Amino acid sequence: MKYIIRDSWKLLHLFCGEHGTPCELKLERSSRGIVYSCPYRGENTSCNTRITMEEYEAILTQLSDMIVQADMNGEILDITNTTWKLKKRITCKVLAYGPDKINVLVNCRH
Numbered sequence: 001m002k003y004i005i006r007d008s009w010k011l012l013h014l015f016c017g018e019h020g021t022p023c024e025l026k027l028e029r030s031s032r033g034i035v036y037s038c039p040y041r042g043e044n045t046s047c048n049t050r051i052t053m054e055e056y057e058a059i060l061t062q063l064s065d066m067i068v069q070a071d072m073n074g075e076i077l078d079i080t081n082t083t084w085k086l087k088k089r090i091t092c093k094v095l096a097y098g099p100d101k102i103n104v105l106v107n108c109r110h
Helices: 053-072
Strands: 012-016 028-029 033-035 050-052 083-086 092-097 102-108
Touching: 012 053, 033 053, 050 053, 050 083, 053 083, 053 092, 053 102
Parallel strands: 012 102
Antiparallel strands: 028 033, 033 050, 083 092, 092 102
C-alpha cells in the first residue's frame, strides 16, 4: 500500500554520496523542472546528481510505507542504515532517522 505521512516533506533531507563527504541537495529550477541538485563544485567539475520531484516523492513514499507499516504492527522502528534501490540508477540509504528529520544519502548512476 502507498502512504505519505502528513508534513513529511519537511522531514526529508537528501544528501549526495557521489564525492566523499555527504553534501545536502538544494532545491532549484532546471530545464527538467524543479529538482534537488548537488551544490558540490570541485576543480574543473561539478556534481551531476539530480533528483526530480517524482523521484523525491518515490523516496518519500518508500519511507512512509516503512514507517506506517511498523506503526500499524505496533513496532518501534529505526530505519537508520536501511538501503534500497529507486529505479535502476538511484541507491538510497538512511543516514539518520528521528521524529524531526530523516536524512537520506542518494547515489545516482548517470
